Structures are given as C-alpha cells and as structure tokens.
Amino acid sequence: MVNSRLPFSLKGFTLVELLVVIFIIALLSVLTIANYREGQKRYAVDSAVQRMAADLRRAQNLALAPMDLGAAPSPRGYGINTNSSNSYLFFHHDSGSRRYSGGASTILDSIFLPAGVTISPVNSDVYFIPPDPTTFLNGASSGSLVFTLTNGSYSRQIIVEAGGKIDIQ
Numbered sequence: 344m345v346n347s348r349l350p351f352s353l354k355g356f357t358l359v360e361l362l363v364v365i366f367i368i369a370l371l372s373v374l375t376i377a378n379y380r381e382g383q384k385r386y387a388v389d390s391a392v393q394r395m396a397a398d399l400r401r402a403q404n405l406a407l408a409p410m411d412l413g414a415a416p417s418p419r420g421y422g423i424n425t426n427s428s429n430s431y432l433f434f435h436h437d438s439g440s441r442r443y444s445g446g447a448s449t450i451l452d453s454i455f456l457p458a459g460v461t462i463s464p465v466n467s468d469v470y471f472i473p474p475d476p477t478t479f480l481n482g483a484s485s486g487s488l489v490f491t492l493t494n495g496s497y498s499r500q501i502i503v504e505a506g507g508k509i510d511i512q
Contacts, residue, residue, distance in 0.1 A: 381495075384459065385494075387460050393511075399469060400509060403478075403509070405421045419436065420470050420473065421435045422434055423470075424442075424443035426465070429455060429462070430454060431454050432452070432453055433452040434451060435448070441470050443468050460492055470482075480505055483505070489503075
C-alpha cells in the first residue's frame with residue numbers, strides 16, 4: 344500500500360509567505376488611506392472655491408438690480424471681504440465707499456471655510472456698484488485680484504478682473 348500523505352513541507356503556507364501577504368495588504372491600506380485624505384483636502388478646497396465664486400457672482404448680480412428696501416436707503420453696492428484667513432464676509436453699504444468698513448458696511452453673511460482651508464490675501468475687497476455694475480478691487484477700478492484657497496499642498500485660485508470677469512483656476 345502506497346502512503347497517500349504529502350510530505351510535511353507541502354501542507355501549508357510558510358511563515359515568510361504569510362508575512363509577505365500581510366505586508367502587501369498593509370501597504371495597500373496605507374496608500375488607500377493617504378489618497379483618501381488627500382481627496383478630502385481637494386474636495387474641501389474645490390467646494391470652498393465654488394462657494395466663493397458663487398458668492399462673488401451673487402454680489403455682482405445684486406448690483407445689477409438693486410433691492411428696494413422701502414424706507415431704508417437702497418444699497419449702493421455689494422461685495423466680498425476676506426476678513427480672515429478662514430472666512431469672508433458678504434456685505435453691502437449705503438455710503439459711497441468702495442471698500443468694506445466695519446461701521447458703515449452691513450454684513451449680509453459670514454462664510455467660514457471648511458476646516459484646513461485658508462484664503463489669501465486677507466483684508467481684500469471685491470465690490471460691485473450698480474447699475475453696470477462697476478467692479479472695484481481693493482478700492483481701485485483697474486487690474487485684477489487673485490484669491491488663493493489652500494489646504495495642505497493643494498490650492499485653487501479665483502481671479503476677479505476689474506471688467507467683472509470671475510474665473511476659477
């Protein structure tokens with residue numbers, strides 16, 4: 344009768360083979376988690392850029408057709424001010440000023456950026472005055488203003504030109 348049992352060395356996996364498989368699985372897990380976190384940062388910046396561009400366009404559109412506030416004076420313009428590195432203000436004011444000023448401007452909305460997202464430059468204004476609307480960038484009606492939103496190594500830009508063009512890059 345022939346022994347049908349296999350030799351001891353052919354019955355299973357060796358310790359080295361198991362360690363190699365575990366190492367490969369661990370390496371793939373680490374890479375997946377790293378890419379997931381990078382994707383979260385990109386999503387946070389992309390959503391913040393889209394929101395800020397939409398708010399800039401909203402200010403521009405409101406300046407095209409000013410609201411009638413009844414007895415209150417009608418706003419002379421609408422704008423965005425980057426008041427800190429992690430937020431910006433949507434405002435209007437009734438005076439002839441072309442920049443945000445704490446006492447004279449009425450804040451319509453304070454927008455906070457997602458965690459980890461920062462904006463630069465700080466204390467910059469984009470302001471639209473009806474009826475054209477005329478665009479003022481930090482009080483001047485010429486040039487362009489570039490807002491950079493960053494999270495880690497990923498960043499996007501919003502370019503606002505004095506002619507009113509708002510471009511995302």
